[in-house]
Amino acid sequence: MVIAVVLVLVVVGSVLFHLFSPWWWTPIASNWGYIDATIIATFWITGAAFAAVVLFIAYCVYRFRHVEGRKAIFDPENRRLELWLTVVTGVGVAALLAPGLVVWKQFVTVPDDATEVEVFAQQWSWNFRLPGADGRLGSSAAARISAENPLGLNPNDRFAPDDVIMQGTELFLPVGKPVKMVLRSVDVLHNFYVPEFRAKMDMVPGMVTYYWFTPTRTGEFEVLCAELCGVGHAFMRGGVRVVTQAEYDAWLLEQQTYADFAAAAAAAASARVALGNAP
Amino acid sequence: MVDSVHPPGTGIPPAEVADYVPPHAHGWWARYVFSQDAKYIAIQYSLTATGIGLVALVLSWLTRLQLGFPGTFDFITTEAYFQFITMHGMIMVVYLLTALFLGGFGNYLIPLMVGARDMVFPFVNMLSYWVYLLAVIVLVVSFFAPGGPTGAGWTLYPPQAILSGTPGGQSAGIILMLVSLILFIIGFTMGGLNYVVTVLQGRARGMTLMRMPLTVWGIFTATVMALLAFPALFVAAVMMLFDRALGTSFFMPTLYDLGERLSYGGGSPIAFQHLFWFFGHPEVYIVALPAFGIVSDLVATHARKNIFGYRMMVWAIVIIGALSFVVWAHHMYVSGMNPYFGFFFATTTLIIAVPTAIKVYNWVLTLWRGDIHLTLPMLFALGFIVTFVNGGLSGLFLGNVVVDVPLSDTMFVVAHFHMVMGVAPIMVIFGAIYHWYPKVTGRMLDEAMGKLHFWVTFVGAYLIFFPMHYVGLAGVPRRYPEIDAAFVPDSIGALNAFISLAAFAVGAAQMLFLFNLGWSLRRGRPSGGNPWRATTLEWQTPKTPPEHGNWGKDPPLVYRWAYDYSVPGAPQDFIAQNDPGPGAAHGGAA
Numbered sequence: 001m002v003i004a005v006v007l008v009l010v011v012v013g014s015v016l017f018h019l020f021s022p023w024w025w026t027p028i029a030s031n032w033g034y035i036d037a038t039i040i041a042t043f044w045i046t047g048a049a050f051a052a053v054v055l056f057i058a059y060c061v062y063r064f065r066h067v068e069g070r071k072a073i074f075d076p077e078n079r080r081l082e083l084w085l086t087v088v089t090g091v092g093v094a095a096l097l098a099p100g101l102v103v104w105k106q107f108v109t110v111p112d113d114a115t116e117v118e119v120f121a122q123q124w125s126w127n128f129r130l131p132g133a134d135g136r137l138g139s140s141a142a143a144r145i146s147a148e149n150p151l152g153l154n155p156n157d158r159f160a161p162d163d164v165i166m167q168g169t170e171l172f173l174p175v176g177k178p179v180k181m182v183l184r185s186v187d188v189l190h191n192f193y194v195p196e197f198r199a200k201m202d203m204v205p206g207m208v209t210y211y212w213f214t215p216t217r218t219g220e221f222e223v224l225c226a227e228l229c230g231v232g233h234a235f236m237r238g239g240v241r242v243v244t245q246a247e248y249d250a251w252l253l254e255q256q257t258y259a260d261f262a263a264a265a266a267a268a269a270s271a272r273v274a275l276g277n278a279p
Numbered sequence: 280m281v282d283s284v285h286p287p288g289t290g291i292p293p294a295e296v297a298d299y300v301p302p303h304a305h306g307w308w309a310r311y312v313f314s315q316d317a318k319y320i321a322i323q324y325s326l327t328a329t330g331i332g333l334v335a336l337v338l339s340w341l342t343r344l345q346l347g348f349p350g351t352f353d354f355i356t357t358e359a360y361f362q363f364i365t366m367h368g369m370i371m372v373v374y375l376l377t378a379l380f381l382g383g384f385g386n387y388l389i390p391l392m393v394g395a396r397d398m399v400f401p402f403v404n405m406l407s408y409w410v411y412l413l414a415v416i417v418l419v420v421s422f423f424a425p426g427g428p429t430g431a432g433w434t435l436y437p438p439q440a441i442l443s444g445t446p447g448g449q450s451a452g453i454i455l456m457l458v459s460l461i462l463f464i465i466g467f468t469m470g471g472l473n474y475v476v477t478v479l480q481g482r483a484r485g486m487t488l489m490r491m492p493l494t495v496w497g498i499f500t501a502t503v504m505a506l507l508a509f510p511a512l513f514v515a516a517v518m519m520l521f522d523r524a525l526g527t528s529f530f531m532p533t534l535y536d537l538g539e540r541l542s543y544g545g546g547s548p549i550a551f552q553h554l555f556w557f558f559g560h561p562e563v564y565i566v567a568l569p570a571f572g573i574v575s576d577l578v579a580t581h582a583r584k585n586i587f588g589y590r591m592m593v594w595a596i597v598i599i600g601a602l603s604f605v606v607w608a609h610h611m612y613v614s615g616m617n618p619y620f621g622f623f624f625a626t627t628t629l630i631i632a633v634p635t636a637i638k639v640y641n642w643v644l645t646l647w648r649g650d651i652h653l654t655l656p657m658l659f660a661l662g663f664i665v666t667f668v669n670g671g672l673s674g675l676f677l678g679n680v681v682v683d684v685p686l687s688d689t690m691f692v693v694a695h696f697h698m699v700m701g702v703a704p705i706m707v708i709f710g711a712i713y714h715w716y717p718k719v720t721g722r723m724l725d726e727a728m729g730k731l732h733f734w735v736t737f738v739g740a741y742l743i744f745f746p747m748h749y750v751g752l753a754g755v756p757r758r759y760p761e762i763d764a765a766f767v768p769d770s771i772g773a774l775n776a777f778i779s780l781a782a783f784a785v786g787a788a789q790m791l792f793l794f795n796l797g798w799s800l801r802r803g804r805p806s807g808g809n810p811w812r813a814t815t816l817e818w819q820t821p822k823t824p825p826e827h828g829n830w831g832k833d834p835p836l837v838y839r840w841a842y843d844y845s846v847p848g849a850p851q852d853f854i855a856q857n858d859p860g861p862g863a864a865h866g867g868a869a
Contacts, residue, residue: 003653003661006738010665014745023749023774025685026766038682046672053643053668057661060646064582065653071852072584072650072845081644082588082637089636093675097629100679101622107681108618123444123537142533145540183615187535188439189548191613191688195754195766198685202615204548205438206532209615211684222764226688226756228432230444231357234759 001065007058011051018043029196029221029242031178031214034103036198042096049092107199110212114178117171120151121183121190121203124232126223127151128171132162132257142186142205148265152186153258161259164252170220170239174248178214193226194240202227215242295484298834301397303827313409315401316827317386317473322719323408324382328375331415335370338363340786347779349761349772358446360760361430366422368433369456372562373463374415376704380569381467381505382411384711385474385498387719391817392495394483394835394857396828398473407473410466417459426450432758434559437530437551441523444537453523457516464509464516474502483816485837489593490856492815492841493586496593497572500600501565507604508561515554522546552614556607563700564603568596570707571638574660576841577710578642580813581657582649583852585842588641595634595641602631612683621680628678632671639668650845650852654811655729659710662737663703669741670699673748688758691751694744702740709736709792716796717810721823722803728795735788742781746774814853815841 028036064070116137118129129151131137138153138160145152150167153160173179183192185203193200196219201211223238243251272278304310314320341363345355355363386404390397398404421428430446431439431453443449447456478491478499491499518529522543530551531543579586586592608616608624642664651657673695677683686692709732716724750771755762762771809818821831835857843854854860 001653003658007661007665010741014669017746017749021746021749022768022770023746023753025752026754035681035685038679039676042676042679042682046675050668050672053639054665057643057646057664060643060649061651061653061661064646064649064651066583066650070650072582073648074585074845074847075587075648076585076842077588077590078644082591082640085640086633086637089633093629093632096675096679097625100681101625104618104621104625104681107684108621122535142535145535187537188442188444189436193688193756195685200684200687201613204532204615205534206545206547207549207615222766224756224764228361228436228439228758230439230442230448231361231430231446232444234357234756234761237764 001062004058004062007054007061011054011058015047015051018047026195028198029215029217029219030198031216032107032198034099034106038096038100038103041099045092045096107211110180110210111178114180114212116182117173117179118182118184119171119192119203121185121192121225121236123187123230124225124236125168126171126192126236126238127168128166130164130252130255131159132164134159134162137182138163138258140184145186148262148269151258155262161257161262163258164255165258165261166255168238170241172248172251173215173240173242174245175215175218175242178212180210180212183209183211188229189227190229190236191226193224194221195224196221197240200226218242218244299396299399299481301401301828313405315397315405317390317398317401317404318719318825320404320408321383321386324378324386324411327408327412327415328378328383331370331418332375332379334419335367335375336786336789338367338370340783342367343779343782345760347776355760357760358427358430361432361758362428362446362452364758365430365433365435366418366428370418371701372433372566373460374418376566376700377467377505377562378411379708380566380704381474381498381502382408382470384494384569384573385470385502387715388494388817389474389477389498390481391718391820391825391829392492392815393478393481394486394816394830394837395477395481396830396834399477399481400469400473403469404473407466407469410462410469414459414462414466417455417462421447421452421455421459424451424455426452429453429456434555435519436555437519437522437548438532438534438543441519441531442536449536454520457520457523460516461513461520464513467505467509471502471506474498475506483834483837486816486856489590490837490840493572493575493589493592493596494569494815495572496596497568497570497575500596501568504561504568504600504603505565508558508565510558511554512558512562515551515558518554519551549611549614549616552611552616553608556610557604559610560607561600561603563696564599566700566704568600570663570704571596573711574642574663574707575645576815577656577660577707577714578645579842579844580714580811580815581654581660582646582651583844584645584649585844586641587644587647588637589840589842591637592641595638598634599631599638602627602634606631609678609680609683612680613687625678625680629675632675632678635671639664639671654713655724655726655733656710656714656811658730658733658737659706659713662733663706663710666698666706666737666741667703669745670695670697670703674699685754686751688756689751690755690757691748693757694747694751697747698744702744705740706737709733712796714811715817716799716803717806717823718817718820719824720800720803721806722799723806723810724799724803725795728791728798732788732792732795736785739781739785739788743778743785747778750774750778812851812853814843814855816856819855819857 120127136159138157140152183203185205190203199211199213225236429452439445521527528543528546531546533544606628609628808823
């Protein structure tokens with residue numbers, strides 16, 4: 001008896017919790033509202049299924065509890081009922097899967113006009129690189145990383161010198177323009193996670209991964225790492241700021257390029273030689 | 280047609296073969312320590328699994344102390360936190376759940392339920408336990424190794440698992456973990472061969488495959504899957520061990536360890552993930568299928584009603600087992616693997632929901648118009664259905680590839696897998712123990728303590744993991760010892776504290792259960808041979824607890840399926856599987 005009441009309370013309590021709890025996702029700041037919509041549809045379908053099954057159990061447990069003289073029926077199978085339930089379940093599952101796959105197709109298809117932005121992760125900080133005026137990121141390799149060349153860019157690549165580099169500082173993005181986040185790691189797995197953007201992807205050393213999105217509102221957003229990467233994992237923080245085009249252009253002028261970094265490193269090396277030290 | 284009551288003189292068991300008599304042990308060591316009797320081996324597995332499981336339970340309390348009350352306990356450093364969660368997860372999944380369902384319940388129930396005298400390879404069966412114990416010992420040693428146990432997460436992903444930024448990565452911790460896993464897999468192959476071959480070859484006369492109880496089908500299918508899936512983990516562990524100890528580069532690309540260039544190159548971290556999850560996904564069904572089988576028998580027995588749709592239940596178990604091998608990369612949607620794989624794996628993952636749902640409907644339809652006795656096994660079975668449906672439905676969010684993108688690596692995932700693989704199978708384990716304790720010991724567990732144990736565990740565990748989904752929905756990542764970010768409201772702290780308190784309450788209830796197990800051994804009400812009036816063979820043994828060889832002089836002859844409950848016209852509301860029925864004049868019992 002008590003069990004029937006408790007089961008009803010579990011359903012009612014869960015639904016009320018869902019409707020009235022303050023714990024929900026942070027407001028979206030990207031074009032991936034379809035993901036949010038699919039989650040809501042899934043809550044409706046799974047919520048209905050959970051309530052139906054558990055309330056039915058509660059009813060059975062109450063109505064068919066053992067009392068003196070009760071006898072169970074003998075009903076080994078009912079092919080029609082089982083077939084009907086299978087079909088209904090299949091339809092329900094397809095109703096969740098089909099829109100989900102449509103959105104996934106969009107997720108893996110990068111728009112032609114997306115700008116590439118490289119995220120370069122290491123234990124435990126974030127760095128960024130923009131393609132610069134020529135619109136292309138220069139090639140890079142982990143083997144080229146050095147103190148003077150922390151992102152491992154290829155000094156002989158003509159597309160590299162104008163690449164804009166941010167070491168440990170915030171990334172700025174212009175609102176409303178699609179970006180393809182090109183993800184590189186130099187040591188272990190990381191994951192570039194900004195909750196407001198919804199999209200995220202692991203970064204794997206030895207390969208380049210990606211995802212794309214369009215920032216839809218301005219604001220300052222925190223970057224977290226979402227793939228266990230050692231003891232600094234929870235403290236590997238960064239920032240992304242989405243700004244208007246005018247603010248973005250102004251910010252861009254102040255940034256350093258790979259050429260600036262290389263020149264500064266070369267100057268520092270000459271200074272050391274002049275003082276009688278190693279370069 | 281369904282195999283139930285048939286006219287007298289029919290249903291005659293097939294031709295006789297020689298009775299297999301298992302070896303008789305002499306001396307205390309051979310009888311009680313190196314026993315080759317599957318019942319003793321089962322108890323050895325169960326006690327060892329419970330022991331190491333209690334260690335994992337304590338680790339979960341330490342984890343919840345940190346998450347509920349961050350900054351309060353100085354001894355919980357970040358390194359320690361990662362070690363707690365890693366060892367908690369690995370122990371619970373592999374060393375507790377798999378060992379208990381297959382090594383514990385499998386060893387005890389398979390021979391008895393199929394009418395055999397023992398497993399078909401008793402010596403190898405005995406060895407399998409000692410290899411398992413060695414694996415547990417190596418695991419425990421890693422706690423005390425310099426640098427402590429590994430803190431790489433139970434998934435042990437490279438490269439971080441073997442690098443210096445991770446606890447145990449460049450010390451003995453990860454090596455001992457991998458060696459322990461290798462030993463475990465060796466032991467479980469030995470045991471697994473026993474379970475599979477005994478079911479295929481050791482059944483009593485008349486026990487066809489389609490007369491076997493679903494408990495046996497669940498454990499049997501899980502064992503077949505284990506024999507196919509564990510090798511993937513075995514090779515992954517060996518390759519990672521080589522990368523760590525010999526400098527090979529199976530999983531290691533060109534990389535730096537905290538700024539220092541290492542000599543690795545050319546390997547693929549994603550290759551490890553494929554191997555791990557090719558094992559890892561079937562593994563969760565290796566845990567779930569025995570639970571499915573057992574819960575079918577608990578519901579049928581305690582509702583005095585045949586399991587609804589037995590044949591579909593068998594097919595569903597087999598289909599789920601087969602499909603579980605083609606869904607693994609739903610754990611890797613955001614791993615950086617080719618994104619087009621997402622289409623395939625999302626489809627197979629949502630397809631596997633269909634046979635699983637059929638099983639849920641059939642459990643529930645078994646209750647319909649039954650004669651439901653709210654015994655402790657029944658209560659725990661009901662608790663299983665509720666929590667399994669909840670956890671399975673949250674899996675539909677994660678299986679739908681694009682929905683997984685924001686939710687992966689958040690507490691939503693942690694809530695999902697705890698509900699569906701932690702709470703639900705544990706409900707079955709408790710129900711199964713309350714159900715079969717009388718057969719193992721001849722005594723009933725105390726009911727008042729049991730009721731308290733049930734209510735605190737069921738309600739408490741639901742209160743731990745249902746709200747946790749919303750912590751993840753709010754964006755809080757997993758494997759974070761504390762969360763401090765602008766997008767996380769302060770009230771999450773209160774929710775985390777509440778969850779921790781619920782966890783401690785549930786933990787306390789388990790202490791009551793352990794006390795009940797010991798207390799009832801001496802003071803429990805004597806149960807007799809078949810206190811639940813069940814149909815299956817294990818309840819029809821001549822002695823309780825069953826003696827060595829199980830059946831006395833003659834093994835049983837089986838005349839019917841396992842679910843003749845409340846058969847119209849029968850003298851009682853159950854007919855045992857070895858009951859020939861009214862007016863049987865054929866030469867049944869020799």
